[in-house]
Amino acid sequence: MSHGNKVRLKDIGEFGLIGRIAKSARRQKGVIKGIGDDTAVLAYSPKRYLLFTADMLVEGKHFTKIMGPELIGRKSLACSISDIAAMGGVPTYAVVSLGVPPGLSVDYVQRIYKGMSVLAKQFKIGIVGGDTVSSEKIVINVALLGEAQKRQIIFRSGAKKGDKIFVTGPLGRSLTTGKHLNFTPRIKEAQYLVKNFTPTAMIDISDGLAGDLNHILEESKVGAVIFDRLIPRNHRAQLRNALYDGEDFELIFTLPSSKVRALIKRHNRKFKFYYIGDVTGSSRQLVLVDNKGKRRLIAAKSYIHF
Numbered sequence: 665m666s667h668g669n670k671v672r673l674k675d676i677g678e679f680g681l682i683g684r685i686a687k688s689a690r691r692q693k694g695v696i697k698g699i700g701d702d703t704a705v706l707a708y709s710p711k712r713y714l715l716f717t718a719d720m721l722v723e724g725k726h727f728t729k730i731m732g733p734e735l736i737g738r739k740s741l742a743c744s745i746s747d748i749a750a751m752g753g754v755p756t757y758a759v760v761s762l763g764v765p766p767g768l769s770v771d772y773v774q775r776i777y778k779g780m781s782v783l784a785k786q787f788k789i790g791i792v793g794g795d796t797v798s799s800e801k802i803v804i805n806v807a808l809l810g811e812a813q814k815r816q817i818i819f820r821s822g823a824k825k826g827d828k829i830f831v832t833g834p835l836g837r838s839l840t841t842g843k844h845l846n847f848t849p850r851i852k853e854a855q856y857l858v859k860n861f862t863p864t865a866m867i868d869i870s871d872g873l874a875g876d877l878n879h880i881l882e883e884s885k886v887g888a889v890i891f892d893r894l895i896p897r898n899h900r901a902q903l904r905n906a907l908y909d910g911e912d913f914e915l916i917f918t919l920p921s922s923k924v925r926a927l928i929k930r931h932n933r934k935f936k937f938y939y940i941g942d943v944t945g946s947s948r949q950l951v952l953v954d955n956k957g958k959r960r961l962i963a964a965k966s967y968i969h970f
Contacts, residue, residue, distance in 0.1 A: 701820050702820070702868060703751050717744050720804070737778065739845050745851060753812035756809050758790070822863075824918075825944060827864055828939055829943060832935070834897050835873055835897055836898050837900060838898070853937075857917060861923050865918045866917040886946060888943050889950075
């Protein structure tokens, strides 16, 4: 095991690094929520919060050139929109920084921006600036602003024992099916939920159901039990795909049991939400009940960046 300044990123992983940075970050006035949720939440106006998020996509990690520049551009912006959705907000303005190899054609770069622009128009987002630099591979960083009504903001930390756990769509095999490139961020679903039902916690699924649900458990200091037979899956996806593949960009949300009947009664008119389990006590453990009724702990694995 490495010690001191010899600790490597691959020894502690992405979330170990985030934890270290969070400890050293100075909390400033006006910061409602800093590191530790889908977006930063900042003081803004008497009735609204300002949301601020950033996502960086790297060629070879998040996409390849053969996937098509429009889809690559679209995904780059969609990932950040999904973060805004998870907070119960709506996106407003973005700046885009792009690192590109000098030999890349101008047409290819313009088509990346076209993919972003089409999605930006759909969600009424203004792309208002950014930066370009030379790099060995394509690197795209999107910084996105959004707004949320103060009474509608949803954090990861509000889940309570007895709450019911839902997801907004089928999971698994997003990479093999291409869903990770052409998914629709769940802004409409999130707005419907926060205006009518006020979820107690919410997060988008970028790293897999198991890993991202665990973020809610950690922040809310609760446990959960989920049921194999209830987890919706994409075509040919197995349980392990739904738990660990990631990049589904559906939402996980928790809801008080008193509101479930109304959700189920009303949601078929507009959206489909899938009940998958229950919030339990303060163990912070994720338990899976298989189709035979057997219970086992599920590892909270996420996508490994380092």
